[in-house]
Amino acid sequence: MLTFKESCIGVMKLSKPPVNSLNLEYLTEFNIAIEKLENDKSCRGVIITSALPKIFSAGLDILEMYQPNTDRLRQFWTQVQQLWINLYGSQVATVAAINGHAPAGGCLVSLSCDYRIMAPNYTIGLNETQLGIVAPFWFSDTITNTIGFRKAERALQLGYMFTTDEAKACGLIDKIVPPDQIMAVAHEEMKKMFAVPDFARQITKNQCRKQFIDKLHAKRDADTDNFVNFITKDSIQKAMGKYLESLKKRKSG
Numbered sequence: 001m002l003t004f005k006e007s008c009i010g011v012m013k014l015s016k017p018p019v020n021s022l023n024l025e026y027l028t029e030f031n032i033a034i035e036k037l038e039n040d041k042s043c044r045g046v047i048i049t050s051a052l053p054k055i056f057s058a059g060l061d062i063l064e065m066y067q068p069n070t071d072r073l074r075q076f077w078t079q080v081q082q083l084w085i086n087l088y089g090s091q092v093a094t095v096a097a098i099n100g101h102a103p104a105g106g107c108l109v110s111l112s113c114d115y116r117i118m119a120p121n122y123t124i125g126l127n128e129t130q131l132g133i134v135a136p137f138w139f140s141d142t143i144t145n146t147i148g149f150r151k152a153e154r155a156l157q158l159g160y161m162f163t164t165d166e167a168k169a170c171g172l173i174d175k176i177v178p179p180d181q182i183m184a185v186a187h188e189e190m191k192k193m194f195a196v197p198d199f200a201r202q203i204t205k206n207q208c209r210k211q212f213i214d215k216l217h218a219k220r221d222a223d224t225d226n227f228v229n230f231i232t233k234d235s236i237q238k239a240m241g242k243y244l245e246s247l248k249k250r251k252s253g
């Protein structure tokens with residue numbers, strides 16, 4: 001993770017080649033970095049983007065979920081939950097500058113921010129069902145809060161990956177921006193949020209999101225048990241093995 005401060009704005013650039021997949025170690029690093037910025041009194045905003053060309057993030061590292069060690073799988077999921085709590089509940093203003101594909105966990109990271117700008121000709125969405133897995137309730141809550149119930153339930157069931165244009169049309173992202181302007185526009189959008197007194201913006205954000213974060217806090221252990229039980233099922237392991245094979249075939253084909 002490349003993290004630096006530009007005046008009162010923290011910039012986090014995901015930099016885990018080849019595809020910024022989120023494994024246990026990287027999630028832990030992500031959480032430490034965001035918590036550090038959150039606790040930095042001089043930091044008012046965070047921009048999350050990718051240091052890699054063409055990929056924002058490929059989402060959760062599928063290798064963490066395939067033939068897993070159960071203890072590690074539990075730690076992994078705890079870090080996934082924590083990342084969502086940290087981002088969705090963040091007091092600082094957040095902008096996702098999506099400069100590449102953003103499937104599944106990559107989409108969730110951006111949905112957890114306050115504003116999303118995206119470069120053209122990429123794809124974004126919660127494609128979990130395509131892998132034969134199920135997005136947990138807090139993933140669904142987050143997309144539903146962004147694009148509305150009907151569009152979210154349809155997209156979640158299909159595991160639909162939106163093009164940048166489709167994502168803009170349904171409100172999954174807020175603005176389409178040429179790749180060379182994405183950081184400049186992220187800073188402009190940040191300034192608009194800074195024009196509002198921090199405490200008023202923070203309390204309002206909290207009012208909108210707290211109930212959803214509280215819901216995960218209340219069910220956190222059950223959610224981890226559910227994830228571990230689900231992922232370790234033979235049928236799910238088979239589906240995930242097939243999906244990994246299809247990723248490799250697509251590459252060679």
Ligand SMILES: CC/C=C\CC/C=C/CC(=O)SCCNC(=O)CCNC(=O)[C@H](O)C(C)(C)COP(=O)(O)OP(=O)(O)OC[C@H]1O[C@@H](n2cnc3c(N)ncnc32)[C@H](O)[C@@H]1OP(=O)(O)O
Nearest residue numbers: 021058059060061062101103104105133134227230247251
């Ligand atoms: C009850 C709750 C239960 C479950 C909830 C669990 C929630 C999970 C949410 C997730 O995030 S699951 C992850 C979903 N992610 C994906 O489906 C993305 C798959 N990847 C792609 O579509 C593409 O790789 C890409 C569009 C991101 C990039 O395409 P391209 O630039 O052509 O790269 P390659 O496809 O050649 O990939 C390079 C390399 O990376 C491996 N890889 C890709 N994605 C992942 C990943 N998410 N985890 C681990 N590894 C990944 C890919 O297999 C290639 O590996 P090689 O060894 O062949 O180089």
